[in-house]
Each structure stands twice: as structure tokens, then as C-alpha cells.
Amino acid sequence: MEDLVGGWWDKLIRRTAYRGYPQAAVALADIEKQAPLFFRAMGGDPALTLRTAVGTAHGARRRLLERIAGTGEQVELAWRDGQSLYLPEKIDLFPDAARNRELYFWLMALAAQPQHSDDGDWLTRNRRASAACLAAMPGLAALYRRLVTALLPLRDTPRDAAAAAQEAAIRAALQQPEAAIALPPCRTPPQPVLLWLHPTPPTAPTAGADDKQTPEMEDSDSKETKKKRRYRARRDTADERKNGMLLVFRAESIFTWDEYVRVNRHTDDDDMDDAGAAAEDMNTLTISRDNRRRASRLKFDLDLPAAAYDDTPLGSGILLPEWDYRRQRLVAEHCCLKPMLPRDATPAPLPDKLQPLARRLRRQFQALSPERTRKSGEASGPDIDLDRLIRFLAEKRSGVAVAEPPLYQAWPPGGRNMACLLLADLSLSTESWLGEAGQVIGVIRDSLLLFAEALSACGDDFGLYGFSSIRRDEVRYLLLKDFAERYDDTTRGRILALRPGYYTRMGAAIRQSTRILLEQPAQRRLLLIVSDGKPNDLDHYEGRYGVEDTRQAVLEAKRAGLIPFCVTVDKEAGEYLPHLFGRRGYSVVHDARRLPQVLTGLYASLTA
Amino acid sequence: MNAPVHAKLASQLPFYQPVADECTVFETAWRQQLPVLIKGPTGCGKTRFVAHMAAKLGLPLFTVSCHDDLSAADLVGRHLIAGGDTRWCDGPLTRAVREGGICYLDEVVEARKDTTVVLHPLTDDRRILPIERTGEELQAPPGFMLVVSFNPGYQHVLKTLKPSTRQRFVALSFDFPLPEVERAVVQHEGGVDERLAAQLVTLAGQIRRLTGYDLDEAVSTRLLVYCAKLIASGMGVRLACRTALVEPLSDEADTLAALMAVVDTQFGA
Numbered sequence: 070m071e072d073l074v075g076g077w078w079d080k081l082i083r084r085t086a087y088r089g090y091p092q093a094a095v096a097l098a099d100i101e102k103q104a105p106l107f108f109r110a111m112g113g114d115p116a117l118t119l120r121t122a123v124g125t126a127h128g129a130r131r132r133l134l135e136r137i138a139g140t141g142e143q144v145e146l147a148w149r150d151g152q153s154l155y156l157p158e159k160i161d162l163f164p165d166a167a168r169n170r171e172l173y174f175w176l177m178a179l180a181a182q183p184q185h186s187d188d189g190d191w192l193t194r195n196r197r198a199s200a201a202c203l204a205a206m207p208g209l210a211a212l213y214r215r216l217v218t219a220l221l222p223l224r225d226t227p228r229d230a231a232a233a234a235q236e237a238a239i240r241a242a243l244q245q246p247e248a249a250i251a252l253p254p255c256r257t258p259p260q261p262v263l264l265w266l267h268p269t270p271p272t273a274p275t276a277g278a279d280d281k282q283t284p285e286m287e288d289s290d291s292k293e294t295k296k297k298r299r300y301r302a303r304r305d306t307a308d309e310r311k312n313g314m315l316l317v318f319r320a321e322s323i324f325t326w327d328e329y330v331r332v333n334r335h336t337d338d339d340d341m342d343d344a345g346a347a348a349e350d351m352n353t354l355t356i357s358r359d360n361r362r363r364a365s366r367l368k369f370d371l372d373l374p375a376a377a378y379d380d381t382p383l384g385s386g387i388l389l390p391e392w393d394y395r396r397q398r399l400v401a402e403h404c405c406l407k408p409m410l411p412r413d414a415t416p417a418p419l420p421d422k423l424q425p426l427a428r429r430l431r432r433q434f435q436a437l438s439p440e441r442t443r444k445s446g447e448a449s450g451p452d453i454d455l456d457r458l459i460r461f462l463a464e465k466r467s468g469v470a471v472a473e474p475p476l477y478q479a480w481p482p483g484g485r486n487m488a489c490l491l492l493a494d495l496s497l498s499t500e501s502w503l504g505e506a507g508q509v510i511g512v513i514r515d516s517l518l519l520f521a522e523a524l525s526a527c528g529d530d531f532g533l534y535g536f537s538s539i540r541r542d543e544v545r546y547l548l549l550k551d552f553a554e555r556y557d558d559t560t561r562g563r564i565l566a567l568r569p570g571y572y573t574r575m576g577a578a579i580r581q582s583t584r585i586l587l588e589q590p591a592q593r594r595l596l597l598i599v600s601d602g603k604p605n606d607l608d609h610y611e612g613r614y615g616v617e618d619t620r621q622a623v624l625e626a627k628r629a630g631l632i633p634f635c636v637t638v639d640k641e642a643g644e645y646l647p648h649l650f651g652r653r654g655y656s657v658v659h660d661a662r663r664l665p666q667v668l669t670g671l672y673a674s675l676t677a
Numbered sequence: 678m679n680a681p682v683h684a685k686l687a688s689q690l691p692f693y694q695p696v697a698d699e700c701t702v703f704e705t706a707w708r709q710q711l712p713v714l715i716k717g718p719t720g721c722g723k724t725r726f727v728a729h730m731a732a733k734l735g736l737p738l739f740t741v742s743c744h745d746d747l748s749a750a751d752l753v754g755r756h757l758i759a760g761g762d763t764r765w766c767d768g769p770l771t772r773a774v775r776e777g778g779i780c781y782l783d784e785v786v787e788a789r790k791d792t793t794v795v796l797h798p799l800t801d802d803r804r805i806l807p808i809e810r811t812g813e814e815l816q817a818p819p820g821f822m823l824v825v826s827f828n829p830g831y832q833h834v835l836k837t838l839k840p841s842t843r844q845r846f847v848a849l850s851f852d853f854p855l856p857e858v859e860r861a862v863v864q865h866e867g868g869v870d871e872r873l874a875a876q877l878v879t880l881a882g883q884i885r886r887l888t889g890y891d892l893d894e895a896v897s898t899r900l901l902v903y904c905a906k907l908i909a910s911g912m913g914v915r916l917a918c919r920t921a922l923v924e925p926l927s928d929e930a931d932t933l934a935a936l937m938a939v940v941d942t943q944f945g946a
Contacts, residue, residue, distance in 0.1 A: 212941070463763045
């Protein structure tokens, strides 16, 4: 009974003390589709991804009710760093939803302003950035005035003289960002200003390159909504003591909630709900490298297999360049690409379970095979080309000797004149399971088989390749079917023998595919890429580096006259694929089981 | 095929705001009897530049908008039947050669590859136009000049000029003008005040940042002028921006909404 009443009281007091207007809340998800475009138009870096920010303790004095309820300690502020733009997950600051929505756009415009390190303190930085926005964009200025007018009554006036002076300075800076105003000193931190960027943005947690995998993998089985959240993270070296908890415990040195202690405990796959809630409440999450790994994570540390078990290499390797976005140039001969044949591939027929679908696809694609179109000006044919005949007779009557031109119309069998190279991602991440769809690699195998069935039915030239990588000196490029080969049981056997492994150095694989495709004589050349995630590799090829290199490789392919297109099963591909392939250059398959149909359907519509 | 635009008097010179030294280059090329190739995105002022220069040099201008069905006969001329008899009729290229004017082939990559071959003898030092059908061989007078243009960032990556054709021209690269220059253009052509023109140009700069990521083609100076004209004739600013700047660029609802948000940073209420 006490618990129940306590629960009610807690709910009641929290609701009473809550300062926002939940009924007018606008979520980041509502504007997510417009946000990247708007941010870029404002001058923001196009390579940044959008993420939700998490609460930070602001430390300012709270209202009495809030202190009773134990709420209002944290506030979600916007900021950006070298990788991402962080915006609050939802904004319910104002009673009017339109204002809350406008606040998102204001924050994006503000964050897109160039940052100068010599800009002084938090207030000056924000004041100057605001002033720059207002001077350049009069429409935005009107929006800003509305926001400030709505915001000022919502801010408390502190009773303490120093705090009141500070608040007055902030209000003045909000109302007149052009005027030079300094922040007077005060013991307590000022009330947070939601119209401004974060005073002390959290440091990027990607400082250590090889740690990148760990947090991502941990996320993969936690709740989707929390996935993009970013906690104030602090990096620490592992505690030297083996058993952190077994130190001589002195009652007066009680650890605080978020202090780092190395607990000698085997990590197991526990319920992530509690951890998520705990992470919400903590000011700082400390991450350090542990020598122990979860069993499920072990697979990401594979070394090279023994030579006897490896795929059969073909030749010594091809040197390919790679794009370094920091230096903005191509580094020549940076990667070594090794063409290989899958090991243990024995000729095999199409698996029985794929037969019905394959039959249907073959029928569909036979219909796609080249239509006959009428051609005029042929030397022979069933019809007379009247236009040309009239012109010829007119010329003849003018008395000038003209050679007889071809004067017939014909219906020669047309050629589609189309070549397609399908490049499949075979990195280890394709080993993961996708619910009922089974393993990603299984879906990719089926898709390759069915795609090949369909294309051989319509008669277009095509090649099938797969890729994975282990650092820059070994980009593995698996030959499944080249353009000259026939699609038969040998190639089917190679597809069926595919095994996932290693990482995704996508840029090198795309460059090699571009070379192969350029050798094809067809008029239109399509480069289809099937993927399940972002480009990444063991070395620095991750995050922005990998994305930028892949983008360059795609641009090179486009410049060479190819049509690159990406099909992915990664549900979050919307964050990075538009940057890589352009808005119309990719497609996300939400239900992986439908990948074969989507792939063939896409081919039909792309080449129609 | 467009009707030839004959030379106008100097007082009726079509407005053109020079960006760099393109006018001098063009005039020198004309004096030296060299053909000119102009590259640049849609709506950046290529056609206007040629019209301006033709008027300035006092030459008749023959403009041909190229398309994929354009044949050599469409350029050179053909026999027509008239009153039971046939009569030779000059094409725009032949007329330009005969009259010693400027022949301007707009979007020349759109024309079929074999069509551009008739240009070759005109673009080297021979400067002749052989007309097979009448047995004539025209020698181009000193006033004649060949000008072609194309848009390198065009949708069809496969369509580009053959190197053998490109090599025959003096080339000028056009782009959207600098903000101050573009402001003057919008102000003059659109008939709006300086402040509004500056706002439109700032807005265009913001939208042009999206080229290649979210938009295939950027907003052109031409669209800015259209927008300014709509505003000058009394249309609401937001509506004018929507119809002249936003809607022509995309069909996707999300992109349109985001572009309108960008418009609002200049013209929001």
C-alpha cells in the first residue's frame, strides 16, 4: 500500500513540477527528414550525421517544487562535434508546438555557423553566432524574436544578487545579440539557455580507434530508440588493481554513483533495460578497455585464417588508391586488392526452395528482353521510309546528282546494350541474424542466385563479385561470375560456397568494380552494390574516413559514366547513404526476406 | 528551330553583367576568327551573353537549340517542294555563313554525333562549308563566328562532346556569378530593390550548397530573376519563392518542406 501511494505521489509531484508542455512537444523524429537538408543549406558540414543529445546536469538553482520532486536537474542541449550534430530528442519548452518546432530550426542554423576557438566564453560564442545568423537571415530573425519573446517569461528571476545580475546579462544577450555583453561572475552556474548551444560539449568518444566496435555492438541488442543516444562519456585507462572492489574499504570514502571502479565480474549478456535507465541518470559514463570480451563479441577479433583454409587467391594483387579526406587527396597505391575464388566450390544446381521464385522471375525478365523498335533509314526493310523518299525525290527534281540514300524502314532486333556488375558485401557482419529472415549472408546468397537467374533470362551482360577486407593490404575481391563466363552450375556452386568474413573496405572494391565495368562495351553500365552497413575496417577506415573514401569511389564511378546504385538491409542507412550515393542512388530493404524480389524489381525499373 | 535574331542597335544592347574578362576573350576570338565553346550550368547566362556580344559587335545571330533528332540537313538546309517545283532552302548555319553572322548552337551535346561533324571544316583554318546537295562550297566571311554551348553537369553523364570536336574551340567556363554581381543582375532584370535582390541571392547561395547531396541541379540565376519578377509584379514573397525557386527543383515532399524552411530564414513572417 505504501509503495502504491508513494508511486502515485511521485507521479503527481513529478507532473506538477515538470516545466515543459508535453502536449505541445515536437520530437526530433518529426523533423528528421528535413533536418539534414536544412542544416546543409545553412552551411553545415554535409558529412555530419544527426543524433539525439542526452541530458546534462546544469547545476543551476531549481524551483522548490522541482527540488521536492527531484526533477529538473538535467537539460537537453544541442551541440555539434567533428562527427555529428546533436539535437534534443524532443522539445516541449513552449506551450505552442509551432514554437518548439521553430526552436529545432533555430538550433540547426546556430550550429551550422562556423566555430572559432578564440570566441571567448559560452555567452560570447553563442551571442556572436546568433548575431551572425540574424544579420544574414532576416526571416530567421523574426523567428528568433518570437522564440526570445516566448522564452523570457519562462525563465526564473533569481533572488541572489550575483545570480540575478548573471540572469540579466543572459536576457540582455538574448534580446540583443549584437551588443557586447560579458557574463558577470557568480558562484552558481547560470540557468541553461535552450536557445543556445551546449556550454561544454562532451568530448568525442571515438578517440581510440580500435574501440569503435565495442559500443556499437553493445548497442545492437539494446533498445532501438536509445541507439543513437549519446552519453557524456569519459575515457579512462583500466584500473591496475585486479579486483577493484576488494580494496580496503573505508567508510568515509564512499563512491559516488558514477565513479569508475573495476569490478571483477564476468560480463554476461544481461538485460539492457536497467543499464539504459542507469545510463540516463548518470552524469558521466566511464568507458575503458577490458581484456575480457563477451563470447558474442569474440568474432570481431579474427586473425587471418591458415593458408590451407583460405579462399584461392588469383595472382598477387592489384594496387588501388584511397581517398584521405583530411588531406583532401587520393593516396596512390594505398590498398592491395586480391582477386580470389571461393574455396571448396563444387558445381551445384539451384536449390529446390528457390525454384518456384526463380521460374517466376525468369518469366518476368524474358518479357524485359529487348523490344523491337522501328528504325528508319535502313538499306532494306519491309516498309518504305516516306519522309526520306520525298526528300530524295525533291532533291532529284532539283537536278543535282545525289546518291540514293537508304529509303526503307526495318524492325531489327534491338539490343538493350546494358551491362551490370553486382558487388556483394561479404563482411562478417553479414553473419548476423535478422529475425525470421535468417542470416544476412543467406539472404545475400539467395539474392545473388535469383538475380543471376533473372538476368540470364533477359540476356543482359552481368558479372557477380563479392568483397571483404582485412586492413588495406588485403582487400579480398571474390570472383563469382565474370562477364565472359556463362551462368551455370559452376558459378552457382561458387555463390553457394560463400562465407562471411572480415571487414568492409568498400572504396577499394568499388574502384576495382568500376575498372571491370569500364571494360564492358555496353552503352549503359550499372554498378549495383548490396550491403548491410557502413564501410569500416580494422585500421582508421571507419566513421568519416571510410564514408568519405567510399563517397569518392562512387563519385569516380559516376564520373566514368557508370550508374552506381546501392541496396542495403541496414535500417539506419538513411543517415549515411544519401551522402554516399545521392538521394536517388540507394534503396533500403526493411524486410530482408524480400531482398531478392526488391533487387530484381529494382533492376527492372532502373534499366527500363 | 529559332528564327534568327538580327542585330539590334547599340542602344538596345541586351543586358549582360560581365563577370570576368569573358567579353574581351569573345571579341578577340571573333577578330581572330576562332570558334568559341561555352560551358556552364543551366540558367547562368550563356545565351544572354551570346546575344549581348552579337549586338555589341553588330552581327546577326542565328540560334539553334539542339535536340537528339537534329540532323545535318536541319543545320545546312534542304530542298523543299514549292508549286510542283523544288527549291533549295538554307539552314541557319548556311545563312550565318552567307551573311557573316554568329551561329550559336545551344546544348550542342544533345545533337547526334554525326551532326557535329559538318562543323569541322568550319572550325579550322579553312573556314569552309561544303553543301553536298547543291554542290556549293561556301567560304566563310571574316564576320562569321561559330559558338557552341553545353552543360557539363547534365543528367546524362554519357552525353558529352567528342574530344575531336572539343579540341577545335576556344573554351569559356561559366558559373553562377559572385553574389555582388548576381545581386546586380537580379535587381536589374527582376526590377526589385537592392535589399530584396541581396536576400534572394543569399537564399540562392544557401540552396546551392545542397547541389549533389539533395538536389540534382542548383537554383539558377534565371530562376532568381523569375522570382524577382513575380515579386515585383505584386505576388507575395513566400509564394513567389515557392513557385519560382522551390517547386522547380524537386518533387519530393520532404525536400520541398525543408527548402521552404530555408526560404523562411530569409522571408519568414
